[in-house]
Amino acid sequence: MPAHSNLKPVLTAAEINALMATIFPQLNDQFTFYEALEVFPGGCVVRLNADERHLRPGGTVSGSALFTLADIGGYVCVLSHAGPDALSVTTSLNINFVRKAESGLIDGHCRILKLGKSLMVFDIDIVAGPEGHTVAHATGTYSIPPKRIDGVVK
Amino acid sequence: MPAHSNLKPVLTAAEINALMATIFPQLNDQFTFYEALEVFPGGCVVRLNADERHLRPGGTVSGSALFTLADIGGYVCVLSHAGPDALSVTTSLNINFVRKAESGLIDGHCRILKLGKSLMVFDIDIVAGPEGHTVAHATGTYSIPPKRIDGVVK
Amino acid sequence: MPAHSNLKPVLTAAEINALMATIFPQLNDQFTFYEALEVFPGGCVVRLNADERHLRPGGTVSGSALFTLADIGGYVCVLSHAGPDALSVTTSLNINFVRKAESGLIDGHCRILKLGKSLMVFDIDIVAGPEGHTVAHATGTYSIPPKRIDGVVK
Amino acid sequence: MPAHSNLKPVLTAAEINALMATIFPQLNDQFTFYEALEVFPGGCVVRLNADERHLRPGGTVSGSALFTLADIGGYVCVLSHAGPDALSVTTSLNINFVRKAESGLIDGHCRILKLGKSLMVFDIDIVAGPEGHTVAHATGTYSIPPKRIDGVVK
Numbered sequence: 001m002p003a004h005s006n007l008k009p010v011l012t013a014a015e016i017n018a019l020m021a022t023i024f025p026q027l028n029d030q031f032t033f034y035e036a037l038e039v040f041p042g043g044c045v046v047r048l049n050a051d052e053r054h055l056r057p058g059g060t061v062s063g064s065a066l067f068t069l070a071d072i073g074g075y076v077c078v079l080s081h082a083g084p085d086a087l088s089v090t091t092s093l094n095i096n097f098v099r100k101a102e103s104g105l106i107d108g109h110c111r112i113l114k115l116g117k118s119l120m121v122f123d124i125d126i127v128a129g130p131e132g133h134t135v136a137h138a139t140g141t142y143s144i145p146p147k148r149i150d151g152v153v154k
Numbered sequence: 155m156p157a158h159s160n161l162k163p164v165l166t167a168a169e170i171n172a173l174m175a176t177i178f179p180q181l182n183d184q185f186t187f188y189e190a191l192e193v194f195p196g197g198c199v200v201r202l203n204a205d206e207r208h209l210r211p212g213g214t215v216s217g218s219a220l221f222t223l224a225d226i227g228g229y230v231c232v233l234s235h236a237g238p239d240a241l242s243v244t245t246s247l248n249i250n251f252v253r254k255a256e257s258g259l260i261d262g263h264c265r266i267l268k269l270g271k272s273l274m275v276f277d278i279d280i281v282a283g284p285e286g287h288t289v290a291h292a293t294g295t296y297s298i299p300p301k302r303i304d305g306v307v308k
Numbered sequence: 309m310p311a312h313s314n315l316k317p318v319l320t321a322a323e324i325n326a327l328m329a330t331i332f333p334q335l336n337d338q339f340t341f342y343e344a345l346e347v348f349p350g351g352c353v354v355r356l357n358a359d360e361r362h363l364r365p366g367g368t369v370s371g372s373a374l375f376t377l378a379d380i381g382g383y384v385c386v387l388s389h390a391g392p393d394a395l396s397v398t399t400s401l402n403i404n405f406v407r408k409a410e411s412g413l414i415d416g417h418c419r420i421l422k423l424g425k426s427l428m429v430f431d432i433d434i435v436a437g438p439e440g441h442t443v444a445h446a447t448g449t450y451s452i453p454p455k456r457i458d459g460v461v462k
Numbered sequence: 463m464p465a466h467s468n469l470k471p472v473l474t475a476a477e478i479n480a481l482m483a484t485i486f487p488q489l490n491d492q493f494t495f496y497e498a499l500e501v502f503p504g505g506c507v508v509r510l511n512a513d514e515r516h517l518r519p520g521g522t523v524s525g526s527a528l529f530t531l532a533d534i535g536g537y538v539c540v541l542s543h544a545g546p547d548a549l550s551v552t553t554s555l556n557i558n559f560v561r562k563a564e565s566g567l568i569d570g571h572c573r574i575l576k577l578g579k580s581l582m583v584f585d586i587d588i589v590a591g592p593e594g595h596t597v598a599h600a601t602g603t604y605s606i607p608p609k610r611i612d613g614v615v616k
Contacts, residue, residue, distance in 0.1 A: 023211045057177040063225050063244045068218040090217045091427070092449065094248040094402055094556040096601055098576035098583050113596050114560035118426070119399070121560050123585070123599060137575050137585060139558055139601055141400065141449075245581070246603065248402040248556055250447055252422035252429050267445050268406035272580070273553070275406050277431070277445060291421050291431060293404055293447055295554065295603075331519045365485045371552045372530040379525050398525045402556040 007042040007112060009080040016044075016076050019084055027072070034072050039080045043111040043122075046073045050103045060100040061135075066126055067095055070138035073110035073124040078142045081115055085145060091119075093140035101128040101135040118144050161196040161266060163234040170230050173238055181226070188226050193234045197265040197276075200227045204257045214254040215289075220280055221249055224292035227264035227278040232296045235269055239299060245273075247294035255282040255289040272298050315350040315420060317388040324352075324384050327392055335380070342380050347388045351419040351430075354381045358411040368408040369443075374434055375403055378446035381418035381432040386450045389423055393453060399427075401448035409436040409443040426452050469504040469574060471542040478506075478538050481546055489534070496534050501542045505573040505584075508535045512565045522562040523597075528588055529557055532600035535572035535586040540604045543577055547607060553581075555602035563590040563597040580606055 011019070013036040020027060020036075027034055033054070038045040048054070048061075048069045056062035071090055078088045110124040119141055126136040165173070167190040174181060174190075181188055187208070192199040202208070202215075202223045210216035225244055232242045264278040273295055280290040319327070321344040328335060328344075335342055341362070346353040356362070356369075356377045364370035379398055386396045418432040427449055434444040473481070475498040482489060482498075489496055495516070500507040510516070510523075510531045518524035533552055540550045572586040581603055588598040 026207055026209060026216070053180055055180060058241050058243070060243075062180070063247065064218055064222040067221045067225075067247070071217050071221075087212050089212070089214075089254075090251055092248070092250045092400060093217065093221070094246070094601060096246045096575065096583050096603070097244055100243075113558065113599050121558050121599070123601075134575050137583070137601060139556060139585075139599060141558070246554060248447060250421065250429050250449065267404065267442050275404050275445070277447075288421050291429070291447060293402060293431075293445060295404070334515055334517060334524070361488055363488060366549050366551070368551075370488070371533050371555065372526055375529045375533075375555070376526040379529075395520050397520070397522075397562075398559055400556070400558045401525065401529070402554070404554045405552055408551075 007081055007115060009039045009041060010083055011039065011080045013037060013039045013044070016079055019079065034069060036076045037107070039076065043109070044073065044076045044080060046076055046108045046110060048106040050101070050106055052103065055103060058100070061103060061106065063095070063097060066097065066101070066106070066136045067093065067138070069106065069108045069126060070095055070124045070136070070140065073108040074120070074122045074140045074142050077110055077112050077122050078120050078144060081112060082120065082144050087145050088142045091141045091143045093138055095136055095138035097136045099133055099135045104128065106135070118146070120144060161235055161269060163193045163195060164237055165193065165234045167191060167193045167198070170233055173233065188223060190230045191261070193230065197263070198227060198230045198234060200230055200262045200264060202260040204255070204260055206257065209257060212254070215257060215260065217249070217251060220251065220255070220260070220290045221247065221292070223260065223262045223280060224249055224278045224290070224294065227262040228274070228276045228294045228296050231264055231266050231276050232274050232298060235266060236274065236298050241299050242296045245295045245297045247292055249290055249292040251290045253287055253289045258282065260289070272300070274298060315389055315423060317347045317349060318391055319347065319388045321345060321347045321352070324387055327387065342377060344384045345415070347384065351417070352381060352384045352388060354384055354416045354418060356414045358409070358414055360411065363411060366408070369411060369414065371403070371405060374405065374409070374414070374444045375401065375446070377414060377416045377434060378403055378432045378444070378448065381416040382428070382430045382448045382450050385418055385420050385430050386428050386452060389420060390428065390452050395453050396450045399449045399451045401446055403444055403446040405444045407441055407443045412436065414443065426454070428452060469543055469577060471501045471503060472545055473501065473542045475499060475501045475506070478541055481541065496531060498538045499569070501538065505571070506535065506538045506542060508538055508570045508572060510568045510570075512563070512568055514565065517565060520562070523565065523568065525557070525559060528559065528563070528568070528598045529555065529600070531568065531570045531588060532557055532586050532598070532602065535570040536582070536584045536602045536604050539572055539574050539584050540582050540606060543574060544582065544606050549607050550604045553603045553605045555600055557598055557600040559598045561595055561597045566590065568597070580608070582606060
């Protein structure tokens with residue numbers, strides 16, 4: 001897998017978590033379910049602390065909860081690498097669910113495949129359990145809004 | 155688009171909603187956000203009544219909420235056409251977000267593309283607003299577990 | 309499915325076929341395999357005349373041939389609705405193969421889900437056989453390059 | 463990214479290339495465009511030697527050629543890890559094109575995300591150019607037909 005040594009984060013994981021608590025309060029309500037663990041050049045690690053609320057019939061973590069983790073992974077990448085613009089939006093996301101995940105800690109290892117001026121493409125390996133098996137894998141695209149300086153689109 | 159007149163639902167929308175309230179209480183908690191409106195041969199209509207809780211930064215309905223609606227659309231198709239086996243699971247889902255959606259009623263028009271013995275493929279047009287514009291479109295696959303009769307896989 | 313009566317093609321199917329023969333000679337070489345059958349507001353119909361060359365192990369039409377038909381469907385939509393700019397490129401494509409297709413005529417019914425200034429999102433139902441069953445379904449995105457007038461990006 | 467040390471190939475790259483030449487002659491016709499470079503536990507490397515024939519308008523390698531490389535990557539994984547059953551078929555493939563690729567050598571680094579009895583899920587990083595940049599990334603699923611021993615499905 002190619003390195004992305006030319007990419008440089010502009011925010012840390014702690015700064016991202018504080019930012020998300022402000023701009024996206026719906027995400028975690030009173031509890032900390034989703035959080036950024038780490039931000040590094042070209043990617044990040046995000047975590048879901050899955051409990052009863054995230055389960056679906058069969059007692060496994062729901063597709064929606066894993067989709068949200070994947071989406072958050074991309075969001076943390078775009079916020080940390082393109083700057084804290086809350087208005088970047090997902091334009092597409094493709095997710096494969098390959099194993100059932102129990103409640104507990106679920107980590108998403110997220111990688112920027114391309115950071116352009118108006119689009120960011122990423123993928124994420126979502127792993128869980130004592131052996132760190134992949135439970136889902138997703139690829140997605142964020143649209144990055146044009147920078148505005150003094151009201152002018154740059 | 156081809157008709158699927160050879161497919162026949164085995165459950166109605168009302169039966170599906172009652173079933174989901176029992177097997178998937180996490181979905182709607184105390185409120186009715188997601189529900190099946192209609193089941194017809196080869197497809198269904200599902201609805202999200204989006205409120206403050208479903209918004210993301212920017213004040214539009216979150217990708218997770220639309221993903222969940224798409225996933226529920228497929229779930230209603232598989233429950234209604236392959237029988238009320240709660241253990242069918244999503245194996246993949248691809249979603250494109252094409253317009254922002256405000257809170258309010260959001261409808262998913264879902265169509266079965268293929269119903270096999272072990273897999274169902276579906277797509278869903280998610281529409282919203284007074285003019286019924288497409289806000290998202292998704293395609294997904296459900297795995298259908300083998301039927302067990304008296305403990306024996308059929 | 310919502311109508312797109314506000315979209316208006318600027319090229320006909322015949323104009324598109326002539327354009328593709330000029331700008332994309334690799335597509336059909338000496339034979340006419342892929343062609344636009346029809347262009348209408350908000351969509352188009354494209355056709356693959358599959359022969360021995362398009363088969364894969366098992367004697368069915370290859371995934372690559374169906375991918376190409378899906379991609380051509382999007383290309384015809386973007387050329388016909390956004391203007392004959394050969395440099396629009398696919399940024400993502402998701403395809404589900406739901407039935408095997410024999411050689412012969414294979415039609416793609418293509419629909420524009422969103423036509424923006426810089427992106428077009430489409431889906432396509434690929435049908436084949438005497439009963440017109442869906443053999444594949446795809447969703448994709450084309451990037452539309454900025455218009456240049458007198459060397460200036462508009 | 464998790465290791466897959468528990469997966470063991472049953473065919474080498476050379477055996478795969480010989481097998482593909484027999485079962486899938488359409489792939490390479492008289493020339494060697496697509497080939498397996500390496501097979502290792504849990505994955506493989508495949509290569510496209512792109513020339514004039516693989517270009518699209520704009521002079522870059524076509525989406526179809528990269529789709530085919532991704533699909534071949536999954537095919538080599540399934541043949542090498544689940545056995546030389548030519549009838550495994552792609553059920554879905556999602557591809558993102560992130561940079562333009564010139565003609566020349568294009569390598570696909572392919573990884574098995576899940577190898578089940580009836581499905582294999584894989585992803586592939588497609589890299590090109592002197593700096594080995596990612597030009598495309600795909601995720602896909604192969605259906606593995608049931609083994610038949612003495613005419614009986616096992």
